[in-house]
Amino acid sequence: MEEILLNEEQEPGLKGDILIVDDTPNNLRLLSAMLAQQGYQVRKAINGKIALKGAQMAPPDLILLDINMPEMNGYEVCQKLKSLPETSKIPIIFISALDEALDKVKAFEVGGVDYITKPFQVPEVLARIENQLAQTRLNEELKIKNKQLEQEIRDREKAEIEIRLLLATTQAISRAADFHSALKVTIGLVAETIGWDFSEAWIPANDGTVLEYAEGWYTSDINLEEFKQKSLKFTFAPHIGLPGRVWANKEPEWIEDVSTEQNQFFLRPQLAAKVGLKAGFGIPIVVNDEVLAVLIFFKKESIPEQSHLVQLVNAVATQLGSLIQRKQAEEALRLSEERYHSIVDNAVEGIFQTTPPGRYVSANAALARIYGFDSPEELVSSVHNIATEVYIDQQRRQEFIDAIEQNNAVHDFESLVRRKDGSKIWVSENARAVRDSTGKLLYYEGTVSDITARKLAQEALHEQQQKTEQLLLNILPEPVAHRLKQDPSAIADHFEDVTVLFADLVGFTEFSASTSPGELVNILNVVFSEFDRLAERHGLEKIKTIGDAYMAVAGLPFPHPDHACLAAEMALDMLAGIDEFNQKMAKSFNVRIGMNTGPVVAGVIGIKKFSYDLWGDTVNIASRMETTGVPGAIQVSPATYELLQDRYQFVERGSISIKGKGDMTTYLLTGRK
Incomplete structure (x- = not known):
């Protein structure tokens, strides 16, 4: 039977919308009940096709995805979801009975953010879901704050540019020796400040009938020299071309793209198109109702009219006019100061x-x-x-x-x-x-x-970066973390000789059946925290915990000649630590420890929710040493025994059947010599 529950909108008060995809109805019911009890809105899909349809219609906040399903397995579903724009950013947690490293690697390769192995622990599932949802919420909040901060920076930069331009042009014009030098300084300074490519000044001829070319400025583009030289031959009568209309109307004018205008409207469209000039605007320098000059600016892109830019350059032109006509300085100065103070007084900056x-x-x-x-x-x-x-x-x-x-x-x-x-x-x-x-x-x-x-914001970012750095160092060895920051691609290193240690709390599964989740997690935290301290004390690298099992390794990421001894010391202290824990907490836990020595490959794979892990036959044998071991004892392989027999006491256990290896003589480490 196919089943899917869809809700267009999340009900108020719920912690998140989660889609569970599993072809086993019992699993669906178990996960659904567990998550609903925790305040999540839950939808269920019994196969991949239904999951794809539901996720597209109403994208959930997170997807729990099984791997082994008919018609379309979990990997294929994940790949399809990641290829669709509307579902590509949904975090996907694989939850499967497959426990091989390659299955997990493939899950991360197709886009999964986490991997939970069945049978699972409820607190672990809830913790991983809450972690992913929290990361998603934080990322969205950070995006919003970044956009707000970027807009504030743009606004402030714009105001600062305007104020600096007014100050700079005022000072430059005041130092100018004459009219022409003032024009040259002004058009160059304004064009460079506002980021335009070409500027020119036109002044009335002596008889007052046409405008003639006075000054020109352009960026380092050599092609613009041709535009300047050919423009020297032009003159403009009133109402003819852009300079002529600005002259006659005594008002600024903006043309979005001069290269596409008719000849009678601009006069130089072909020449502008040849050198790539498009947007243009003109500003008159007016004193006592007389136009003393027309300033023209061009840019190599088509731009709609920007009123603030016209106002800014117009203010500069007014200041230039006040200098040129000293006899009318009082009125021109008043207008200039009014516009100047209007900008200054309304500026965001002090x-x-x-x-x-x-x-x-x-x-x-x-x-x-x-x-x-x-x-x-x-x-x-x-x-x-x-x-x-x-x-x-x-x-x-x-x-x-x-x-x-x-x-x-x-x-x-x-x-x-x-x-x-x-x-x-x-x-x-x-x-x-x-x-x-x-x-x-x-x-x-x-x-x-x-x-x-x-x-x-910088302090908060620095603090967050420090937390992120510490979190990364808690997950990965320090040299691996530094390499990963420099190059996010997969990391894999070969270590010729290390000792791998596995430990498992005996009977913990039965104990968990009669213990509340909170107490269960607290006990595991106390035990594993002590194991972490022992690993740090003896120089082992903790690799991971899997349920009630603990894995560590000696001899990497930095090789150590006595790696087997380091692992042996930790194993003995772990047994002592469990005894001390039992006495203090009135418990009767026991630990089974297995060790093996040999070569491994260690590294980090995937791009999300990555972890440092080990691969190789050495790891498999170490795991078998633990699973076939004796509660309250440390079982080691022949390879480890050879390195430790001169310094530690052993009891030969005899020939043990090891899965995938056949019979193997193993030894129980009982103490130091």
């Missing part, structure tokens, strides 16, 4: 001027807000010594001055500062020294950005 001794000369509203004052005037009148009243570290002001003295400017100068209410924030300063014609320092000016959120 803008300041300070005296060399450390007082504010001027500040904008943004700076006052950053430092917690109600107005720029209050900030200027209240702060008398920046070094002691603003900076938390009073030496920062001197470091600020030293940095400017060395380079005449500072960039991204980050400091912890004090606000009016005493709270602390992080700021970043960009500033320069302003000097008179003799080189005398007049004041410092620059911008301030509140970077507290970024600092907190």
Whole structure:
């Protein structure tokens, strides 16, 4: 019978939507009841085709997938899910009775994030599901926060570019000797700052009937020189071409793609197309209702009109006009200052001027807000010594001055500062020294950005990176972890001589049947934590725990000449540790230990939920030493016995039938000599 339960929306209050895929009804009922009891919404599919259909119709939060199923096995289902856009990101945990390493490797290769072996422990299944769902939620939250942070950075960078352009052009124009040099400096500085490829200036001819080419600037593209040289031959009458219309209308104009315009509208479309110029806009320099020049800018891509860019360049043009017409300076200066202060006062960044001794000369509203004052005037009148009243570290002001003295400017100068209410924030300063014609320092000016959120985000990221690093070191040996970070491909190393140790709690399966899951996990945690401490003390590398079994190895990732002795010491201490645990906890557990020595392959495979593991015949024999061993004893193979017989006491057990190997003489390690 085919069965699948679908819900379009998850019911409120449930922990997650899980799809279970298994061709055994008893398994479906068991897993479904277990997960539903834990607060999950559960859907069931008895074969792969139904699972694919259900996952596409309503993608679940996680899929538990069996491997051995008719028609389409679990590997094929996983591959199909990972190939579909709507289901490719769903975490898939394989849950199967197959226990061979190759089965697990294949599960990870086709896209599984975890692998649980049947028969399974309920706490283990729940823990792995909750871990995967938590990782998914954290990844989604991180994506949202990253997008928000990226948008904030873009907004701040945009405002800073605009402010710097206004400051830079004001200073450059003020130093210009004449009209033409001012034009040349302006079009080059503006084009370079806004990232456009070509700029030119047109001025009225002496008789005032046409516009003539005055100045040109372009990037390093040599093809643009041809555009400049051929443009020298053009003139524009009022209302003709882009310069002529801007001249006549005294208003900015934007063309999304000049290379596709008709000749009568642009006049130079073929020439622009040849050198790759597309978007273009023109800005008039107007003083007392007279156009003194027209500035044209081109870019090698088609761009819709950007009003903020037009406003910014228009503000620059206004400042240039005020310099050109000194006789009308009062009115032109008023307009320029209004536009300048509008941008400065509405800027996200704070803008300041300070005296060399450390007082504010001027500040904008943004700076006052950053430092917690109600107005720029209050900030200027209240702060008398920046070094002691603003900076938390009073030496920062001197470091600020030293940095400017060395380079005449500072960039991204980050400091912890004090606000009016005493709270602390992080700021970043960009500033320069302003000097008179003799080189005398007049004041410092620059911008301030509140970077507290970024600092907190960086600290949180650093903390998370440290946790991730520690988690990785808890999973993998340190040299393997470093290699994996540098190269995420599969890692496999051959070790010629190691000793592998397997230990199993005897009778624990029967004990678990009459014990609550919480107590069961607590007991395993106490026992295995002690085993972990013994492994660290004796220099063994813990490989993994499987149910109530524990696996470790001596002699890797760093070879050790006495690897067999290290393993023997740990095995003896494990027996002693179990005895101590039984006395303390009033329990009667016993441990069966097996050891074997020989070559192995060790490494990491897969890209998700990876772990460090061992492969080879040495591992198999070590496992058989444990499973055929004696409770409360340490059974070793002949290879291990040969290395230890001179230093430890042994009892020959005799010939034991070992699966896959036939009869083998084994020995019981009883103590030290």
